[in-house]
Amino acid sequence: MKFGWINAFGAAIVILMLMPNIVYAIKNKDEENLCTNKLMNLVEQIGRYGCIVLMWLPLLVWEFGFASVTQMLIYTAENGVLIAAYLLIFALYFKKKTARRAITLAVIPACIFLLSGIFLRHWLLVGFAVLFAVGHIYVTIKNAEKRLK
Numbered sequence: 001m002k003f004g005w006i007n008a009f010g011a012a013i014v015i016l017m018l019m020p021n022i023v024y025a026i027k028n029k030d031e032e033n034l035c036t037n038k039l040m041n042l043v044e045q046i047g048r049y050g051c052i053v054l055m056w057l058p059l060l061v062w063e064f065g066f067a068s069v070t071q072m073l074i075y076t077a078e079n080g081v082l083i084a085a086y087l088l089i090f091a092l093y094f095k096k097k098t099a100r101r102a103i104t105l106a107v108i109p110a111c112i113f114l115l116s117g118i119f120l121r122h123w124l125l126v127g128f129a130v131l132f133a134v135g136h137i138y139v140t141i142k143n144a145e146k147r148l149k
Helices: 008-027 038-054 069-095 099-120 123-147
Strands: none
Touching: 008 069, 008 099, 038 099, 038 123, 069 099, 099 123
16 A cells, blocks of 8 residues: 555544644643753654654655555554554543653654654654654653652
């Protein structure tokens, strides 16, 4: 299976991940980032926006798709399970904020981006996913240490 210029499934994944984040941002308008490491904050944002765009847009990919039907099925299943877990953990986090839930909410999207890049053979996405994972997990841990003692 190959995609054209846009991966609609990847776009849907991004939208599903953004929805609880938007709700959270609206409910917690005054919450600020407590991580003071400017480099890691920058790495997180570069990784985040790179992943958001590259999940649905195949920049610098000659053949955007799967090597086999099996890979497509695994990609679909793993993303489905990870998105369901992400939404469930977010619902639990809305009820009670814990450091463990916050870190889990940082790890799951990093896994989604990284595994999507690998299965789609989208190496630029893999690179941005690594940046996002390192930055987002670091920033989340620092925020959790300061906010959720």
